[in-house]
Structure formats: C-alpha cells, structure tokens
Amino acid sequence: MTFIFPLRRAASTAALFGFMAIGAAAPALADDYRIDAAWKAALENTDGVLTDPQHATVNMIAYNSAASLLCDGIELDTPRVVKVMDEIIAAAPAELTPEQQLERYTDILMMLGTARGIILAEGALHEKEFCEGANAAKADADINDFWK
Amino acid sequence: MKLSDISKQGRRLLLSSILAVAALIGAEQSAQAGGISPGGAAIVGGVAGLAIGAAIADSARPKRPYYYNGYAPAYPPGQYDPYWNRVYRPDPNVTCYPAQRLCYNRYGAISDKWTRRVYGS
Numbered sequence: 001m002t003f004i005f006p007l008r009r010a011a012s013t014a015a016l017f018g019f020m021a022i023g024a025a026a027p028a029l030a031d032d033y034r035i036d037a038a039w040k041a042a043l044e045n046t047d048g049v050l051t052d053p054q055h056a057t058v059n060m061i062a063y064n065s066a067a068s069l070l071c072d073g074i075e076l077d078t079p080r081v082v083k084v085m086d087e088i089i090a091a092a093p094a095e096l097t098p099e100q101q102l103e104r105y106t107d108i109l110m111m112l113g114t115a116r117g118i119i120l121a122e123g124a125l126h127e128k129e130f131c132e133g134a135n136a137a138k139a140d141a142d143i144n145d146f147w148k
Numbered sequence: 149m150k151l152s153d154i155s156k157q158g159r160r161l162l163l164s165s166i167l168a169v170a171a172l173i174g175a176e177q178s179a180q181a182g183g184i185s186p187g188g189a190a191i192v193g194g195v196a197g198l199a200i201g202a203a204i205a206d207s208a209r210p211k212r213p214y215y216y217n218g219y220a221p222a223y224p225p226g227q228y229d230p231y232w233n234r235v236y237r238p239d240p241n242v243t244c245y246p247a248q249r250l251c252y253n254r255y256g257a258i259s260d261k262w263t264r265r266v267y268g269s
C-alpha cells in the first residue's frame with residue numbers, strides 16, 4: 001500500500017466531518033478507511049443499550065444495507081432484516097416502562113441509521129474494495145448475511 | 149425535548165412515527181406487522197422529525213435506564229478513551245474494535261465473517 005492512501009483517507013474524512021485529523025489513536029492498519037472520530041462520537045453514549053451480539057447484528061444490517069446501496073448486484077433481504085430487528089427490539093428488559101421501551105427503541109433505530117451512514121461514507125471512500133469485499137462475503141455460503 | 153413533555157396523544161403519534169422511521173429499512177413489512185397500512189405509515193411519517201429530535205436531544209445522557217440485563221461497563225466513568233482504543237487482531241489480516249463490535253479486513257473493508265465470529269451476531 002502506498003503512502004497516498006492514508007493521505008487520501010485523511011483528506012476525505014476531513015472533508016466529510018470538518019476535522020483535519022482522524023482523531024482516535026487506535027493502531028489501525030495503515031490502509032484502514034475506518035472513520036474513527038465519527039464512530040467514537042456516535043457510540044460513546046450508547047454502550048449498554050445492546051448486548052455485544054445484538055450490537056454486532058445491528059452493525060451487520062447497517063453494513064449489508066450500505067453495500068446494497070453502493071454495490072451492483074447486491075440486494076437487501078428486507079423480510080429477514082425486519083424479523084431480526086423485531087427480535088432485537090422485543091428483547092428489551094422486562095421491567096421497562098412503556099416510555100423507556102420507546103426511548104430504547106428510538107436509540108436502536110438511531111444506532112442503526114448512524115452506523116449505516118458511517119459505513120456508507122467509509123465504503124464510498126474506497127468503493128471498489130468495499131464492493132469486492134461485500135461480493136466475496138455474499139458468495140461465502142458460511143456467512144449468514146442479510147442479502148438476497 | 150423529553151418524552152415527559154409530550155402529551156399522551158403525542159406519544160401515540162411519536163410511537164407511530166418511529167414505526168415510520170423503521171421504514172428506512174423495510175417500510176411496508178414493518179408497517180404491516182405493526183397493524184398500520186403503508187399509506188398510514190406515510191401519514192404518521194409526517195411527525196417522524198419529532199421522534200428523531202427527541203432521540204438526538206437525549207443522546208448526551210450519560211446513563212440510560214434500559215441497559216440490557218447484566219450490563220457491566222467495560223470502562224470506569226470518564227475512561228471511555230482507553231476502552232475505545234482497544235484493538236483485537238484475531239488474524240494478522242483482521243482488526244477488530246471491541247467498543248465498535250466491528251472487524252475490518254486488511255483492505256479496510258468491513259469483515260462480515262470476523263465480526264460475526266468475534267462478536268457472535
């Protein structure tokens with residue numbers, strides 16, 4: 001990977017979010033297109049709303065949805081998304097008041113929408129590799145994705 | 149805005165509007181499952197901004213009363229950064245971020261396989 005790619009990422013990220021630096025100090029790979037500062041800002045106050053598997057599932061739905069928008073030949077399996085999101089939303093702690101359930105529901109939808117938006121931006125920064133990865137995942141029978 | 153500021157009728161509309169927001173992915177299926185016709189979902193969608201506004205206004209709250217049962221923060225209060233900066237590499241070509249519950253491959257694209265394997269989605 002040449003040096004131009006980290007520079008291109010930094011420039012694109014700054015253009016998108018108005019920052020001159022990526023921000024997080026995680027030792028990511030040199031050619032990582034992760035928009036660190038956006039993820040951190042989005043996630044810092046939502047920790048604990050979802051379990052790890054639930055959160056990862058919401059991320060996968062967001063990723064699969066973003067790929068269906070950016071990549072040719074990839075289409076979202078909407079009925080499956082609806083079913084799984086229903087399961088996650090229904091898995092609220094039993095003692096919650098209706099108002100708290102409503103707040104939790106809204107938070108989850110916001111988490112999904114935010115993740116989808118950030119992943120869409122990340123994918124657009126390197127669309128070719130992003131779509132190649134999505135198509136490879138789609139072709140892998142061992143991956144239980146949300147695509148048709 | 150707080151939910152307590154919203155009247156009972158407003159909350160009903162809010163709930164309906166959130167159902168409409170869910171239509172971002174799967175509009176018709178969500179609406180029909182909730183007993184609302186697609187046309188009805190579009191109508192209540194007119195107040196979707198209210199629900200979104202409430203969620204954004206509340207996003208800075210430090211704690212939520214609806215954490216999942218058994219949740220124990222992986223970081224002490226005010227110590228999110230060290231947690232955020234944690235990295236896990238289950239494979240030389242894969243980088244996972246525990247705070248994000250997401251893994252990336254060496255090309256910087258999301259790894260569907262490793263995210264599911266590591267975080268159990």
